[in-house]
Amino acid sequence: MKNYQYTVAERFMRYVQVDTQSDPLSDTFPSTEKQKNLSRILVDELIAMGIEDAHLDEYGYVYATIPSNTDKNVPVICFCSHVDTSSDCSGANVKPIVHKNYQGEDLVLPDDNTQIIKAEEHPYLKEKLGDDIITASGTTLLGADDKAGVAEIMDAAKYLMEHPEVKHGAIRILFTPDEEIGQGVKYVNMEKLGAEFGYTMDGGELGSLEDETFSADAVKVVIQGVSAHPGMAKGKLVSALKIAAAVVDALPKDILSPETTEKRQGFIHPVRMQGTVETAEIDFIIRDFTTPELEALEFYLRKTMDSIVSKYKGASATFTVTEQYRNMKEVLDQYPQVAAYAEEAIKRAGIEPMKMSIRGGTDGSRLSFMGLPCPNIFTGEMSFHSKHEYVSIQDMQKAVDTIVHLVQVWEEKS
Template identity: 75%
Template sequence: MEYTVKERFLRYVQIDTQSDPLSTTFPSTEKQKDLARLLVQELQEAGIKDAEMDEHGYVYATIPATTAKQVPVICLCAHMDTASDCSGTNVKPIVHAAWDGKDIVLPDDSSQVISVKDHPYLADKKGHDIITASGATLLGADNKAGVAEIMDAARYLVQHPEIKHGAIRILFTPDEEVGRGVEHVNMEKLGAQFGYTMDGGELGSLEDETFSADGVQITIQGISVHPGAAKGKLVSAIKVAAEIVAELPKDILSPETTEDRQGFIHPVRIQGTVEKAAIDFIIRDFTVPELQGHEFYLRKIMDTIVQKHPGATATFKVTEQYRNMKEVLDKHPQVVAFAEEAIRRAGVEPLKMSIRGGTDGSRLSFMGLPCPNIFTGEMALHSKHEYISVQDMEKAVDTIIHLVQVWEEKS
């Protein structure tokens, strides 16, 4: 099979699609639509005539069924935006062909070195064609690898109508990285029964479990007085906020001290003045009771600190973000089982994993579209050290092609 995934990926990552967590618009940045328009054009040129971008920046397209069997409509989903953690402007992808196994020094900043020691997964990819950024930006493999893989698989399926499969819906989303990726998806228009996000990491990984996630905002109201006449009167909201953050445990319940199935409380933003300050947190764990336990603990810290500052008041606002998709997927075991079979047919051993994070599939699962997550090869996400193996991407394309056939065979 001749693949186009590498060339597509190199093309897509050079389009800046960084989303903005502070924006109130949807999508959060208009530039995400630049990639969406290109994808629509390429899909239409490939023969998928109904490809379109809607007013929210979503790309919808259909690969028609090639079988007379009644097969559930399957959705293939990937997100177009890149994270705000690291610049996505002027990405210069570099292909390290037949990589020699040595540490990769990135040319635009020689202090940026992708070392085998720090990236043990990379050590197994000697001889592969490894793509990195140049050292000044992230690469954008998260999730343009998934976009490129779906696009290549779509091209191949359209060109090979002898491959039997049911109707396939393609969905490319903006704003996944800011937690709003499926906020405006038209589920009726999408018209799929089951789905798969292509947004996983290492070769063979299949993720059927995510964190459950809430956002918490603590808002502190202080008392502002001219500092020259403030004795016994001024109550600084900034200092109260700082004390709350300082009271968080140092050795547990933080991203930097947890792993596997351990959850955390993570302050991600603090802003304000003497009179009023706000702290934004993300709260994560695999079960809702554990999530709520972390929130109870954080509220207790807030109450204790505020009581030490007479005149200060505080509010505690919880916003549900997403829930562990395993709650839904366990009711539809065939969705994961068929993906495992497809990965095996691609010549890869499936690796069942849990995500210490979320995907569009987390929310889609609770919107009526059970949706596990399949590997793309993207690694070292959200950083200048992001990298991907072309051969891993090609295996992901193979997996998609086998997946739609498995659904047809077993329907």
């Protein structure tokens, strides 16, 4: 890719200005119609590149194909990123700012100067001296998660369409909605996608290759209390809200929570609580790296709930578990070449690959169990879901390089 004029930064700066926030409380799919606004832009740009079959379906998925240009029988490879941004922080009216030739200083965000990306709190920034860093302006997230991945796939597609001398098999492009709320591949048509192996572009620091994720479940606790007029409530009223608060308060303060765990430690995390005196609901997410450990955490939470509720006469509760995704490594270990080829591509891009586990999940987690083994490749996105989100332009360019090298590795080894 020598002398190539990358478009990834320009694309990224445009894409983040489109509000694509998903909504975990919605009962539609996609959860917000505005996600399709970016998807329509992507379809138009893919068609302009000469990718004739690019289209947006009724569920908000973008499908497109870069045709094979080799005589070899190469497996069809898919590259996937999600268009939505997290509901944890506003994604409306994003103002991306480029901090050129970063030299290690704290980055004060101009629209709210209390928002400071401090170098001492972001050790990865110390590795980016001389890079051009993109941030938001202080009032929103940036959207690098995962519009960095979207822009990288788009730039790589442009390069491959313009350079037919780069040999590769058929490449499928998939852009999904609602990844941030765990529904990203719910309605993907796997037969239509027609890929044998895949890669999500949704990772963090330069060179990272994630072939292991959390396994994840959601738990909904619904507590039934006893309502009574507060003026005549003695011996009658049982507050579901107070029981719910007691359940959350009974959880450990120094272990088993996101704020007290790291590496391979799992957690129980209450993410939403709402209700009235009569009925209250608590939504939890449960995370661990193996299914037995996940189930042990759920058993612990259920015992805690039962213990608390039993102290309140007339109260009752239900405990509902919904599977979200499972550790992709269970599938990827059966296809070692998928991660091995990615490592080779990262090396060819001049980077030392770093095999990592991710304390989270991607569309690749569910795709792997849907028949598309799918590890996760770096994009450069950092401090996601926050106003301090940032990305290096040079990291994004290296991700584009990696995609281009990766399709060549598959062609060479077929």
